[in-house]
Amino acid sequence: MTTTPRIAIVGAGPGGLLCARVLQRHGLEVAVYDTDSGVHARDAGGTLDLKADSGQIALEDAGLLAQFRTLARPEGQAKTSLDQHGTVLSAFVPEEQDEAANEIDRGQLRALLAEHLTAGTVRWGHKLHTATPLPDGTHRLEFTNGTVSEADLLIGADGAWSRVRPLLTDATPHYSGISFLDARFDDVDLRHPRVAKLVGTGHMFATDNAGRALIGQRNSNGHVRGYVAMRTDLDWCDQAGLDLEDRTATQRFLRTEFAGWSDDLMPFITDGDGGFVNRPIHVLPAPLEWEHRPGVTLLGDAAHVMSPWGGFGVNLAMLDGAELARAVAEEPTVDDAIVRYETVMLPRAGEYAVGANQAMERFFATKDFDPADIPDPAAEHRQSIVAATEYRRLNPLAAGSAWTLRFRTPGGEKRSTLVFDTTTGTLDGIPVENLLRTGDDLKFTARITTPFKLKITCTAAIDGDTMTGTAKAAMMAIAFTGTRGAAS
Known part of the structure; x- marks a missing residue:
């Protein structure tokens, strides 16, 4: 970069924080703005796998791969698939040296990245109100707390409902037809042994091939996150006259929806600690592209929110952040950096988004069981290691080369x-x-x-x-x- 740009990142999720960290490692100043009051202000969600060919490469660029491994859970890569009767259809246990998709809690990852930024980088409690393009290609940012700033490079890392995205495209997320009800199980090995046994050290997926599923994922510190998932209308609660605050009524409704399922699986509906949280799955049109606009770009869910199937969202967000930061450091101008970044990011994100959305559709389809529909985690892990090697070959100065x-x-x-x-x-x-x-x-x-x-x-x-x-x-x-x- 021939001049030092003023860089603003809107959104302090993993992608935005990772981008800021790599920019700072290149000696570039950056301000990150986020609505939350602090890094631990809200429940960041469950666990996620950081893949060797994306999330872990980004952490290498950030100089944080070793720190990540102290928190990660390789054993969390285990997966078990069941039918609605509790019959085990497939089981995967990672080999001892398998770290192709290590698990880490979302909150732990966010805290790790935030802790390794220069003090004051993240401006907590800043909700973006408007972003206005200026004639010279810069942007004026106005926040609801009255703060006003300008940026030569505006990076929208503010998630599915991004306020930066409208500067580039009219595309908005649409409902996928699938909703998840989020439940939490604390001190699971002592208080919820049946759930603990079903989930094991990693993940459990149970489906009836009729649009319904129960999913459990092991988190750290004795927690399990459970998801009651259904193909349903977006306003299903209103249609059923259901208030999710009424836990008893919600459980009664779900027991009816999951009638015929094994009683061994019902603790995911009946035994959670606290109430349910409705999480309808929204996705952007895929593949999504836009025309280059001076001084602004997107990363992560702001650019390509997709179904959670395959766990690509956060991994791509972090890789987006690392690649954008490298481009800004190495290219002569901000817009050269944006063009270089988007030329790679947009087609890659489009391919993954199409695949992830189709995979979720297949999982929740009403059809006869086909063993071919069950993913092969071992093959996926081998493919990720090969892809990581190829990535480093094509990016000869990436960290670790x-x-x-x-x-x-x-x-x-x-x-x-x-x-x-x-x-x-x-x-x-x-x-x-x-x-x-x-x-x-x-x-x-x-x-x-x-x-x-x-x-x-x-x-x-x-x-x-x-x-x-x-x-x-x-x-x-x-x-x-x-x-x-x-x-x-």
Whole structure:
């Protein structure tokens, strides 16, 4: 970036916070605005899986992958599928080293990201009222608390009902035809042993192939989140004359809806701690695109809210945030960065959204049971690991990328290991300086200690998994090549 832009992110969910963290690691200032009064102001929801090829790559860029792993639950990847009679249709237990889709509570993830931002980055209690484009491509932001600010880059990370999205598209979320009733089970192993046994360490999915399902997911600290899910009208409560605050009436209604289901599964309806929360599933049209507009873009649910099937929403939001931040740091202008980001994000999000929405439709379809409809988690995990490797190949300076460099010195070939972080890197463990990438061109300064101490300036061109360049010192220049992968 040739000038330092004023960057505003609206929304302090995982995508917005991740984007802010990576921007700050690149030395860029950013303000994040959120309606909540604080990071723990509301229930952030249940658990989610961060995938190796998206959410975990984003955490690498944020320098927080190790911290994530201290909180994550690899055992939470376990999944069991049942029919309405309680018959086990399939079961998956992850292998000991399987971390392809580690689980973490949403609240824990949000707190982790917020805690690693510069103090004061998030302006809590700021609900966006209007965002107005100005003639020079900037935006004026007015908040309901009276705060007014301007931004050279406005990033809408404010979820399904984004107030930033109308600057780019008239598209709005529509009801999918599926509603979830959210229930909570506390101290589950002691107080709700039947629920604990059904859910195990991970997830349980039960369906009757008639548009109804019971879903349980293990959270941390002895909690289970349960979902009573139905294909139904958006106003089903009004049609039934039902007040969800009346727990007894709600349970009676649900027992009728789930008549014929095994009594072993009924604790998901009858035994929750507290009342039910209605969560109708809304999705944006998919695939969704828009024409580029100066100084503004979207990430996460603001750009591509989709069904929760497959768990792609948060993963894509975080990857969106990391890629947008990298583009802002590396491109000469804000709009160059937006174009680069949207060129990748929009088609990728469209593909995942179509797939996730179709998968939910299949799960809640009224049809005969087909074993082929049950996902294969082991295959999905293998695919995620392969996709993560391919992502790093296509993004050669992404965090965690390692290269073997071969220098053609007068005394023969010398090998070194170059490892990239988000904003810098190391050569044989010694930090490099002045790291700069422009397109496929790379430049950095390094200090070597063998065969003698020397400061070198390296310039190189990257082509996929190969690098070709020259290292210049005060009195000499030598050629080098590089290949992706650790030094042998």
